[in-house]
Amino acid sequence: MEKNHTHNHHHKKLEHNLHQQEHQHHIQFPSTTVLMIVIPIIIIILLLSILLLIIMLRRLQFSKENVARTSSKVRSSLNNRNCLFIAHSSITITSSPEMDGGCLYSSTGSSTQTSQSKLKGVQVFTYKELEMATEGFSEANVIGTGGYGVVYRGTLSDGTVAAIKMLRRQGKQGERAFRLEVDLLSRLQSPYLVELLGYCADEHHRLLIFEFMPNGPLQHHLHSTSKNQNKPLNWGTRLRIALDCARALEYLHEYTTPSVIHRDFKCTNILLDENYKAKVSDFGLAKIGSDKLNGLISTRVLGTTGYLAPEYASTGKLTTKSDVYSYGVVLLELLTGRVPIDTQRPPGEHVLVSWALPRLTNREEVVKMVDPAIHAQFPNKDLIQVAAIAAMCIQTEADYRPLMTDVVQSLVPLVKNYSSGSSSISNSYRFTPRVSPRSSS
Ligand SMILES: Nc1ncnc2c1ncn2[C@@H]1O[C@H](COP(=O)(O)OP(=O)(O)OP(=O)(O)O)[C@@H](O)[C@H]1O
Numbered sequence: 001m002e003k004n005h006t007h008n009h010h011h012k013k014l015e016h017n018l019h020q021q022e023h024q025h026h027i028q029f030p031s032t033t034v035l036m037i038v039i040p041i042i043i044i045i046l047l048l049s050i051l052l053l054i055i056m057l058r059r060l061q062f063s064k065e066n067v068a069r070t071s072s073k074v075r076s077s078l079n080n081r082n083c084l085f086i087a088h089s090s091i092t093i094t095s096s097p098e099m100d101g102g103c104l105y106s107s108t109g110s111s112t113q114t115s116q117s118k119l120k121g122v123q124v125f126t127y128k129e130l131e132m133a134t135e136g137f138s139e140a141n142v143i144g145t146g147g148y149g150v151v152y153r154g155t156l157s158d159g160t161v162a163a164i165k166m167l168r169r170q171g172k173q174g175e176r177a178f179r180l181e182v183d184l185l186s187r188l189q190s191p192y193l194v195e196l197l198g199y200c201a202d203e204h205h206r207l208l209i210f211e212f213m214p215n216g217p218l219q220h221h222l223h224s225t226s227k228n229q230n231k232p233l234n235w236g237t238r239l240r241i242a243l244d245c246a247r248a249l250e251y252l253h254e255y256t257t258p259s260v261i262h263r264d265f266k267c268t269n270i271l272l273d274e275n276y277k278a279k280v281s282d283f284g285l286a287k288i289g290s291d292k293l294n295g296l297i298s299t300r301v302l303g304t305t306g307y308l309a310p311e312y313a314s315t316g317k318l319t320t321k322s323d324v325y326s327y328g329v330v331l332l333e334l335l336t337g338r339v340p341i342d343t344q345r346p347p348g349e350h351v352l353v354s355w356a357l358p359r360l361t362n363r364e365e366v367v368k369m370v371d372p373a374i375h376a377q378f379p380n381k382d383l384i385q386v387a388a389i390a391a392m393c394i395q396t397e398a399d400y401r402p403l404m405t406d407v408v409q410s411l412v413p414l415v416k417n418y419s420s421g422s423s424s425i426s427n428s429y430r431f432t433p434r435v436s437p438r439s440s441s
């Protein structure tokens with residue numbers, strides 16, 4: 001019985017051992033197979049997740065770059081005034097006039113868009129806002145009409161009085177001029193340039209909003225018509241206006257990179273503030289100068305007859321020196337009170353430049369050329385110097401014309417002799433003898 005029991009026990013043990021062996025054998029076999037399958041899967045998953053991570057990182061980087069690019073584009077398109085002054089000698093206008101920059105288009109009339117679009121400086125207006133500012137673009141608010149459309153006087157919602165220029169629909173050409181003007185004006189800022197306050201590009205409407213210049217264009221003060229009967233400007237004011245304009249062109253030509261050529265510098269584009277300080281307006285025809293091809297730009301001839309430099313009129317070759325020529329014509333107008341082309345005058349005197357050029361270097365003739373309204377307001381020495389500057393500017397050979405910086409330098413000492421406090425109107429001002437440098441300091 002005991003033997004039987006022992007045998008049974010032995011048998012069970014053996015059976016158990018066998019079971020264990022069998023079990024061990026059973027476990028060992030699948031674990032290696034599983035490992036062989038699992039390890040590559042883990043490796044594949046790891047590789048995939050690394051790949052995914054790389055893709056996500058790249059996407060993130062790309063979107064960041066995009067945001068930076070877009071914001072810098074917006075900033076440079078609309079709000080680049082700060083950088084202009086910092087980079088006094090290196091204003092870089094990155095966009096070409098023909099660019100398809102997206103800075104212009106406001107939404108079609110939502111007022112929330114307007115307030116959101118209010119970037120420092122140039123503001124986006126809706127057509128409705130401008131309609132309200134000008135009492136429905138009423139006739140009574142019309143200041144003038146130019147080549148590009150009607151200009152209205154308007155009061156903006158914050159009380160600012162502005163000049164609102166409604167551009168005619170002119171197809172692609174007008175569109176380009178509008179883009180160009182907004183683009184340029186929003187970037188260029190100088191106390192000698194009429195400031196662009198904002199613009200409107202609602203649907204087909206294109207309007208530019210400028211600071212209002214209460215004394216209007218120089219034209220109205222130099223050449224009176226039945227409509228404009230302003231008293232003639234005195235010599236001191238004329239000199240200061242000449243200097244302000246020279247500084248405006250100096251800024252465009254020499255403190256901007258690439259140079260900006262005004263292309264339509266003339267008396268109606270010189271506007272006067274309440275103190276007869278002059279600012280230059282209208283960059284609608286301006287073109288960014290190119291430093292390629294020796295600074296020459298071949299382009300369609302634009303501008304106003306009587307002010308066009310001969311090489312520009314005949315060949316369309318445009319340089320900053322064509323503005324210098326136009327400046328010389330304005331200087332002649334200030335000096336003589338004559339308009340650039342006057343067919344009412346005797347033969348030989350129709351074209352101001354042709355009539356003036358041979359006389360400018362003749363002392364006796366110069367005195368005779370002066371606007372009768374300002375006779376005896378200045379010493380002849382000053383007159384001769386101004387005549388010499390004008391003669392240099394209107395030379396046929398563009399290369400011999402001075403730089404606007406030279407003109408500024410020549411005018412500064414002359415203007416210093418006329419105190420800014422004096423009245424701007426002729427007859428209320430008389431020449432006072434020069435104060436010696438010592439006593440004036
Ligand atoms: N910012 C302003 N402040 C006051 N008056 C202005 C302003 N801008 C324009 N004007 C007035 O509107 C008139 C028309 O201006 P506009 O610039 O459209 O034409 P223009 O200078 O006469 O000729 P062009 O089209 O060749 O420039 C000007 O003569 C001036 O009287």
Ligand SMILES: [Mg+2]
Binds near residue numbers: 268269281282
């Ligand atoms: Mg104008």
